Amino acid sequence: MQPLLWNKNVIQNVKDQTGYDVPYQKAWYSLKMARDIVYGTWESSVQKLPAYLGAIQKYNPGTIVEWKHKAFQASTAAMDGNQQVLPLAFAVVDEETYPWFLQQLSRHVIRGRRGMCLISDRHGGLIKAVREGPDFVSPHGVHRYCLRHVCSNFNSTIKNVVLKDLCWQAGSEYQLRKFNRIMDEIKKQDVKAFAYLDAINKEKWTASHDGGWRCGILTTNMSECINGVLKGARRLPVSALVEI
Template sequence: MIYGTWESSVQKLPKHLGALQKYNPGTIVEWQHKARDTSTGAYVIGYVFWAFKPCIEGFQHCHNLISVDGTHLYTKYKHKMLIAAAMDGNQQVLHLAFAIIDEESLLSWKWFLRQLSRHIIRGRRGICLISDRHAGITRAVRECPDFMPPNGVHRYCLRHVCSNFNSKYKNVVLKDLCWRVGSEYQIRKFNRIMEEIKSQSLEAFQWLDRIDKEKWTASHDGGWRCEILTINMSKCINGVLKGARRLPLTAIAEMTFQRSVHYFRESHAQKVCAVFMINAASMVKDCYDIMSYKNTYSKSFEPVHSEDYWDVPGFELVHDPTIRISSRPGRNQTTRIHKEMDWAQRSARQQAQQRNSSTQSDVPVPGSQD
């Protein structure tokens, strides 16, 4: 196997991440192990967090905004990946940190958010954290001072609010109104659309009214979101790594490194265009300044030397057999909970397949008579 077995990949992960740290000083790797394996004495993998130095430094020149999301890994074990992302002054996504956990829970999210606070935020005030409404995240945020007033705030992804709303009421008109009311910036218009929802369904109105308005609406946000309504930033990185999510863990970590190197090289190659002869610096936030944009990507990655030069880690690591997925024939099934957004995509694919089938049926067969 090119990437090794699942078990050997976990054993190699500490050495691989150690090499990334060695050749890129300032890169952060944090571990939280489970109990030792009684037969081998090796640690059972629990959580691992990593963030690359150029990304950490680049965040200092970005919006005061962090998007977090979790995604399933399609491996032999029930691992999940957590992703944190930011947005620079040119509205481009900058990935900040990654983590491998066993499950999304209060403990795992609290551990991840604390690593973000310690290694990414580093005392910076005024951070807005955007996430979905996963119970583990919402509870963990309340125990992380960096994301609570007066230091920062927590906001919900509007797309997920609308998805949850539509899953409950299954009404296209109401779903459209939900998005409109959440994305409206004027309180007067917000109130008008809420009244329209109330006229359509009192129960739907009450469901939305129970959610803190400042957490999901642009009109009551207070300017914290920087006009970012969803967690599409972290979803973008999730999409880029989609193919890697079926690989063993060390291969996934290597993929995040290679993608980061490629992204920073592209940013370095961009030329700074001439600006208008108008001094608008005092009219915009610092992150929109050309120098801030250049500083976001001013750091660089160093190549990792041959494995022969890697240091031997001070501990051994093995998989947790209790989270192994039972083997079954055929393709591994995804374990993510599917929502109405998935159903819409599936319906679109089915319609496209039907159109293709009908088109193919209209093509005359060679030698056939009309």
């Protein structure tokens, strides 16, 4: 059964195969019953989760499990030497608990290593949590902003797609001379747009001021890749989410 199957798909499939129009509520209950049969119910899923995580910890060496009654999914990913996405850690909690998640990441994944570079969006809670932690501030590591999010936020304020493209060009340019030229063009077209970008620490969002920490990675697309894989599973019981 496909996790991404929706009520409208059930209604259309029945219509195509039988000619019968299924009421929306009946389609909803039928789909729920099918998910319960294939993936289990939410209640049984939560009950099985401690034993399930224990088995993962036993048979997958290096796995760290901390059981807490928390249901928002947070995750981190990295890129290995073959340029492939490597999931590092995930947590299922009841809210966006950035300090707690970064503490667990530090304790179980980073474990005192230096030279770590964290790339994220500019969520205020996450920025505050990073500043309060030891791993992504100098001299231990750095925190960088996803250029795609910077450009999106920039466009939400300036509302000019031409300037948004220039913002991307400025952030992705590795040569300082070319970066300055693009910024001058932005300033020429809109002083407020220039002031918006100039107010952001250039080390955080531009390749030309990064110092090589990013290793050419400008966005959080790898995390979005993981989110894409889990998109269908988010509606399933928690044990099915962990299994996927």
